[in-house]
């Protein structure tokens with residue numbers, strides 16, 4: 020035993036010698052984002068932690084040790100590593116195998132013919148044989164001459180099952196073979212909170228499935244093996260690292276996906292910090308997978324908290340995700356008033372969809388609060404947001420209770436709802452990229468006034484809320500500078516300014532993906548700013564986002580990404 024202890028001590032001493040070499044970054048514009056907004060010149064890092072921040076002169080004198088690594092920033096800008104506060108990491112594992120059917124500037128698709136052309140190229144490039152699945156993503160009927168149906172796909176692809184993901188990720192268009200695979204026929208009833216588009220005047224499915232009608236289909240889509248997916252973990256993390264992210268989110272995790280992430284973590288394949296939000300609907304499976312078969316089904320949620328809130332090999336379960344509604348561009352968000360246009364299947368007096376009723380939400384929410392589990396709700400429409408407010412009231416939540424529950428998207432809303440957030444201690448994660456991608460569509464569906472208040476970042480700040488901003492990748496590109504550009508400019512595809520009053524400063528747009536995001540994760544003591552004692556998560560940029568005009572934010576480039584003091588991406 021003594022011998023063992025001795026060799027252990029010896030080993031750890033050797034290790035600490037090996038790691039004691041620090042890194043001195045100097046000659047930069049280091050945006051610390053501390054309370055005073057200090058811009059430093061130099062930062063010294065040891066063992067992945069920030070030891071000192073200050074001027075070139077002070078740090079070069081203090082850390083004059085020859086054995087340390089000295090890195091000249093050459094006047095470049097260093098920011099805290101970006102925190103992706105809402106996206107879908109699992110999509111990064113798959114997206115490289117899917118056909119990009121997005122409208123410009125994300126993809127090449129302007130017509131149905133373009134869709135067919137891209138799918139044909141995808142099939143031949145990927146050597147996809149007859150009988151094998153073809154998956155596409157980014158489908159957006161708003162920018163096509165007409166909605167895509169199974170007939171468009173059947174004509175050219177009679178021998179491959181096809182699933183085309185809707186750009187909201189809350190639906191898909193399937194061809195006949197794919198509908199047959201999932202046994203969706205004229206006799207399939209439309210589930211509550213879902214939509215099965217039918218051929219006019221008949222019950223025959225036309226191809227589009229949304230929300231609850233889509234969720235099961237997507238979950239049962241044939242998957243690559245666990246082994247294949249594990250091999251892709253590096254490639255997926257690099258997609259994020261390349262954009263300067265050091266902490267990322269898996270924002271709607273199924274049980275099998277959590278299992279995969281856990282396997283990746285336990286085999287040291289995860290080097291970014293990944294925050295996983297298991298879906299509430301997966302809780303029963305999670306319990307039986309990880310905590311043994313519970314005899315008491317009523318208390319499922321009581322058994323989870325041990326698993327929450329701490330990183331384990333860079334993977335953390337950050338709370339539970341509850342989706343309340345769909346998406347505004349897919350017209351499946353839950354709205355208080357009727358849309359000014361018809362519903363997704365031509366419905367009149369359309370107010371969108373909600374995925375569960377108020378009573379069920381209230382009970383779920385109360386249970387999560389009782390068990391001290393952080394709740395991340397998804398709500399896009401003003402009625403969906405009202406439902407969350409109601410549920411938090413029912414569960415007794417209030418400002419200062421330390422919960423920091425997050426309302427992801429918080430898009431179509433009203434000033435009184437922000438006031439309720441303040442009272443109840445709710446925190447919004449906005450999605451200003453919508454202004455660019457679907458701002459014009461929202462004006463048509465909702466009218467100018469309501470559409471202009473979408474993702475009200477400035478009002479939220481003025482009311483004292485700590486808000487963030489996200490990409491919801493793969494809904495919009497991972498590019499963090501796009502979130503900054505849309506938050507500060509609020510320009511639509513057609514070049515209109517939407518909600519000028521809600522424009523924020525470059526600094527606030529940067530805080531929304533760094534310090535504020537760290538706060539929403541409950542990690543503000545270790546991340547989000549460049550201050551002594553915090554983790555050395557940095558991104559080096561070609562220009563200073565606080566000095567360039569807001570119109571130029573999209574020109575920013577990531578030069579290097581550093582996680583725990585180690586370079587994980589270099590341009």
Ligand SMILES: [Zn+2]
Nearest residue numbers: 106107270491
């Ligand atoms: Zn999402």
